[in-house]
Amino acid sequence: MAIHLGSDYAILQIDQAPAYTSSAISWQEFIIPLFQPPSAPELNPIKRLWQALKKPLKNQLFSSLQALRERIQEIFDQLTFEQVISVCSYNFILEALFYAASH
Template sequence: MDLRNGCIDNFYIYGVIEPLTGENFVLDFTHLDTMCFEIFLEKFSALYPEEIHIIQVDNGAFHFSNYLQVPENIILLFQPPHTPEVNPIERLWKEIKKTLKWECFQTLDELRKAVWEQFDKLTASQVKSIGGWNFILQALFVSGFS
């Protein structure tokens, strides 16, 4: 459900990064809700079906809805409230926003195109340097998930 083509009314990005390698998976949707989050998880799960994935999420209501069906190979790890700095994907969003903050877009489609251009420019090495901060990597090593 990557909506890179066509006119849109809303634009929400869902994504995860692997802080050890910089590998990432990002899709955009028209809504920020349980149904779209579930589709995102299903697509991510299908891409890596043989692996168990721990995805760190904030405390958005759609992350823990009673209606959310989480694929069997995904574990949601809820971060403490009001701590986006501990989530590797939030660091990536911050970096993308830095490159676009002084731009003026006439339409949402223009903004969306510019955001995807920024994502497409990033290498795995760059994503790793953005999201793989020492305290995050140390937590992975201590947990045994490295």
Template sequence: MIPIYLPAYSPELNPIKRLWEYVKRDLKWSNYSSLDELKQNVNVILESLTIEEILSVCGWDYIRDSILSANSQLIGRQFS
């Protein structure tokens, strides 16, 4: 695991925020009678996601490039 520190107020750089927005899209017009019902529906949505859907939401080039850049900087510091 490589920690990547993101600039403040930059949710577009955070893959999990992008994925959560995608999941919430299917939830926002529904009413739930309990928290358990909401949790079940979130689980159903998450389990139904395909790899292609996840990559289309989270796999943007600038996210991958920032991860690779951070990784190369960390490796460089380890050997300095």
């Protein structure tokens, strides 16, 4: 990773699972671990994307798992680039994490 980053740094957003917070972990100097506050699913991009995906599925019944898969694919296909960016916005996540870390 250091070869790819050159003189840059990598910010690694992670939860506070024991595997990541262990004192046995020695972070490389070019990696800055940014820990999520406990119980903060809104800071996890995939969870935010899943929330956007679940809205059109609300109160629907499917005759099969395949029918559900097809509907999910339709929803994904309808998402615009802007919608994906809005739920996965890196700036939003960083601002929320820095805010949480300061309180």
